[in-house]
Amino acid sequence: MTKKTKSLVPSIDKAVDIIILLSQKPNRTLKQIYEELGYPASTCFNIITTLEQRGIVEKNKLTSQFKLGTTLMRLGMQLYEDIDIRKVALPIMKTLVAKFGETSYLTIVDYSTYEGVVIDKIESLKTVTVIRSIGSRVPLYASATGKSLLSGLTNDEIEDYFSKVNFVKYTEKTITSKDQLMEELNDIREMGYAITENDMGDGASAVSAPIKDYQGKVVAAVSLSGPSNRMEEQIPLIIPEVKLAAEKISSLL
The missing domain is CATH 1.10.10.10 (Winged helix-like DNA-binding domain superfamily/Winged helix DNA-binding domain)
Structure with missing residues (x-):
């Protein structure tokens, strides 16, 4: 004990x-x-x-x-209003949504459960969307924002994560292997962004990038997400813009 x-x-x-x-x-x-x-x-x-x-x-x-x-x-609304990162990120997220017409999410880690938690979003105005509500939880290993957040964990935190998480294979694309996930996390650290394409079987694809504080620690992730059929052609254009958005938010923090 x-x-x-x-x-x-x-x-x-x-x-x-x-x-x-x-x-x-x-x-x-x-x-x-x-x-x-x-x-x-x-x-x-x-x-x-x-x-x-x-x-x-x-x-x-x-x-x-x-x-x-x-x-x-x-108490929840007080906590919600006190998260300064939202005030910094929202204008930049609005620019992303205006440019591509898809939904942008801001997500952090709940370390008690090692899940991603959506703390804010700017919704697409298109009729067909894949929407997660504020407060929604996402598995770190199967979501773009989750992988961006995972990429910022220390080795000890990642080992702790693997000891607690129960991997669910939502689709054939879902990574449930520790070695495979570690390989992808290393790529995300090098490239500065993460991509998922219907990894959770919800018909959504997303591009995400980690947001860092003044010490270089990943504290959140920003993403742009939409139906896979709409996102497919836009992903190469979205990647640099999402990375730039994360860099701007990090700089302002």
Whole structure:
């Protein structure tokens, strides 16, 4: 058992599990919550009562079902507004979208799960698009922004990532081999961009480039994404523009 594990507060750990469960499966009864998590009913009751009093969860009095409360929404919006990189990146993302007519995403790593999280986007105005909402999570190994983010991890972080990730082969193009992925990451570091072409089976292709802070650490990734049939011919033109966008954002940071 590590020092960090010994320092965990069990009740807080369980409270976080309840919050995450309700974020994924809202409108659950107390019985459904403790059965799904495998926690004692009394423990869940005490934790949920506390969370309810603080506005973190809310109870529907008619159905006795719980969902996340407005306190979390307020805290989430505060965090959302405090991410300075969004203010820097949005004007540059708008230029990308205006030039190519596809959707641009800004993504960061959630190190607790090693997933990419979309923190902002500028949508295409075209009728046929492949849209991910703000807050959406993407696997790092199967998305263009994810690979750009992975390329910035240290060797220790990458080893930690491989020890935790469960590779899913969405299509024949999805890389699920550690050696193959490491080879691609080395190419991305050298070229400065990543490409995916329907790697997740969603009919989308994307070009992404890593964004770096003043110390040269990758802190986010910017991408341009759209339906594969539209993106195919544009990719050679998009690559230098996405790289330039990432460089501009990095410079402003």
